[in-house]
Amino acid sequence: MTTFPTRPFDGQKPGTSGLRKKTPVFMQLNYLENFVQATFDAIGGVAGKVLVLGGDGRYFGAEAAQVIVKMAAANGAARVIVGQGAWLSTPAASNLIRTRGADGGIILSASHNPGGPEEDFGVKYNMANGGPAPEAVTEAIFARTKEITAFHKLEAPDVNLEAIGESALGGMVVEVVDPVEAYADMMEEIFDFKALRGLFHEGFTMRMDSMCAITGPYAVEIFENRLGAAKGTVVHEQPLPDFGGMHPDPNPTWAHELMAEMMGDAAPDFGAASDGDGDRNMIVGRGVYVSPSDSLAVIAANAHLVPGYAGGLKGVARSMPTSAAVDRVAAALGIDCYETPTGWKFFGNLMDAGRVSLCGEESFGTGSDHVREKDGLWAVLMWLNIIAARGQGVGEIMADHFARFGRNYYSRHDYEALPVDEANAMLGDLRDRLEGLKGKSFQGLVVESSDEFCYTDPVDGSVSAHQGFRILFEGGSRVVLRLSGTGTEGATLRVYLERYVAGPEGLDEDPQAALAPIIRATEEIVGIAARTGREEPNVIT
Numbered sequence: 001m002t003t004f005p006t007r008p009f010d011g012q013k014p015g016t017s018g019l020r021k022k023t024p025v026f027m028q029l030n031y032l033e034n035f036v037q038a039t040f041d042a043i044g045g046v047a048g049k050v051l052v053l054g055g056d057g058r059y060f061g062a063e064a065a066q067v068i069v070k071m072a073a074a075n076g077a078a079r080v081i082v083g084q085g086a087w088l089s090t091p092a093a094s095n096l097i098r099t100r101g102a103d104g105g106i107i108l109s110a111s112h113n114p115g116g117p118e119e120d121f122g123v124k125y126n127m128a129n130g131g132p133a134p135e136a137v138t139e140a141i142f143a144r145t146k147e148i149t150a151f152h153k154l155e156a157p158d159v160n161l162e163a164i165g166e167s168a169l170g171g172m173v174v175e176v177v178d179p180v181e182a183y184a185d186m187m188e189e190i191f192d193f194k195a196l197r198g199l200f201h202e203g204f205t206m207r208m209d210s211m212c213a214i215t216g217p218y219a220v221e222i223f224e225n226r227l228g229a230a231k232g233t234v235v236h237e238q239p240l241p242d243f244g245g246m247h248p249d250p251n252p253t254w255a256h257e258l259m260a261e262m263m264g265d266a267a268p269d270f271g272a273a274s275d276g277d278g279d280r281n282m283i284v285g286r287g288v289y290v291s292p293s294d295s296l297a298v299i300a301a302n303a304h305l306v307p308g309y310a311g312g313l314k315g316v317a318r319s320m321p322t323s324a325a326v327d328r329v330a331a332a333l334g335i336d337c338y339e340t341p342t343g344w345k346f347f348g349n350l351m352d353a354g355r356v357s358l359c360g361e362e363s364f365g366t367g368s369d370h371v372r373e374k375d376g377l378w379a380v381l382m383w384l385n386i387i388a389a390r391g392q393g394v395g396e397i398m399a400d401h402f403a404r405f406g407r408n409y410y411s412r413h414d415y416e417a418l419p420v421d422e423a424n425a426m427l428g429d430l431r432d433r434l435e436g437l438k439g440k441s442f443q444g445l446v447v448e449s450s451d452e453f454c455y456t457d458p459v460d461g462s463v464s465a466h467q468g469f470r471i472l473f474e475g476g477s478r479v480v481l482r483l484s485g486t487g488t489e490g491a492t493l494r495v496y497l498e499r500y501v502a503g504p505e506g507l508d509e510d511p512q513a514a515l516a517p518i519i520r521a522t523e524e525i526v527g528i529a530a531r532t533g534r535e536e537p538n539v540i541t
């Protein structure tokens with residue numbers, strides 16, 4: 001028997017990046033099966049198709065992979081290419097889909113959310129271009145979850161996903177591949193590995209914190225084995241089902257061990273961290289934290305120094321809440337700069353159409369058209385290659401950049417696990433008052449314009465409304481507010497703050513101090529503390 005009756009579950013709605021729920025929710029009888037079958041149905045079935053499968057090694061990933069290969073077989077797929085041990089970082093999965101000409105892929109991850117029996121799990125579908133399914137597809141998946149009556153699954157013993165090689169499962173081939181090799185080879189093609197080997201040979205020191213998540217094996221292979229960085233350069237390099245209890249989100253709050261080392265007396269030259277599924281990155285110099293929006297701008301300004309981008313960038317794109325630092329670089333380079341909603345899926349069309357080569361988000365995500373996902377280790381290698389080519393450290397590069405382009409002081413304040421009704425009411429109220437804000441003064445800042453971001457994709461014309469509230473003040477300061485689409489508990493309010501200083505004075509302030517007037521004006525307009533009783537955000541990046 002391969003067909004099993006089932007009944008719909010509520011709430012199987014993919015968010016910013018796939019379906020994310022508490023692990024016990026995913027482990028309910030038929031919950032995963034329903035979502036996977038709905039995905040297969042929504043993409044027109046998988047008969048005769050080739051799929052890539054892997055994840056970040058978190059709890060329940062190996063079991064979920066078994067379910068999915070058996071379902072793919074019963075649904076008539078021709079082949080599933082699985083990373084050994086069901087491991088694949090998100091960018092490595094994107095690469096495999098593209099280079100193997102697969103029809104799509106399933107990534108098992110809840111990214112930067114903690115993993116474990118009581119933490120989070122997630123499933124995401126990627127398209128044949130290697131990128132996350134666009135909204136039309138995720139909506140079709142969700143619609144299907146609401147009407148599903150049966151799923152197909154082969155009743156068979158578990159497949160050995162630990163040994164590299166091919167095996168048959170019903171009429172389907174299961175091909176287990178080394179999760180690291182193809183990805184590391186691609187990096188060798190993009191970057192000047194000879195120069196990077198030279199850098200480490202001359203004594204350049206680095207700390208890479210893989211946070212007990214998927215980048216460990218990739219980072220050890222690339223930095224230590226292929227580039228000759230000292231053994232031990234990569235720490236927390238063993239992926240663990242619960243990430244060793246770490247919260248694998250590479251920001252100053254959660255990567256505090258790395259931050260302490262980089263701000264201390266014995267700091268190495270360069271530090272970096274990545275998230276659960278390997279698509280995010282944090283860059284830190286000795287005593288210098290690089291905000292993700294600035295990192296994107298620096299990469300854009302220096303990309304021509306890297307072999308893979310020696311011909312220049314086609315264009316750049318950033319998510320709307322990301323600072324406009326990269327816009328200034330694009331203007332100087334004379335290339336287009338696109339502004340998209342939050343989430344990597346919105347960059348896919350722009351890259352496929354050849355309009356942009358470089359994309360980034362304020363949430364520690366940077367990437368290029370080498371794949372169709374953001375790519376944490378790629379960003380780290382971009383920085384290393386730029387450092388090697390310029391012969392300067394992170395601090396000098398940042399100071400140069402600000403002197404040339406001015407500085408977009410930037411910070412994001414997150415208020416987590418708010419009661420959903422309260423958060424909705426607060427933003428609903430803001431929506432009602434939004435138009436009337438124009439021309440009014442708050443804490444000395446006059447509102448120049450305010451709107452709710454609505455994106456029209458310039459390639460296919462699709463429209464995505466309600467993508468966040470923007471309030472622009474005279475003088476170029478700005479606050480953006482939106483609710484997270486990746487959380488699994490209550491509502492998370494994200495407040496994005498930005499202020500531009502042209503220089504040469506005032507380029508070296510503490511960002512929280514530089515942004516204090518905007519923070520006060522936001523409180524007067526939105527009343528976050530007044531309405532939620534939260535005096536402070538949970539996370540500041």
Ligand code: VG1
Pocket residue numbers: 016017110111112113275279280319342343344361362363365483484485486487494
């Ligand atoms: C967050 C980030 C967004 C990112 C998304 C997925 O979404 O803000 O920029 O693309 O996570 O990243 P949200 O809706 O919670 O703000 V990952 O590394 O979790 O796949």
Ligand code: CO
Pocket residue numbers: 090111112275276277278279280
């Ligand atoms: Co991620």
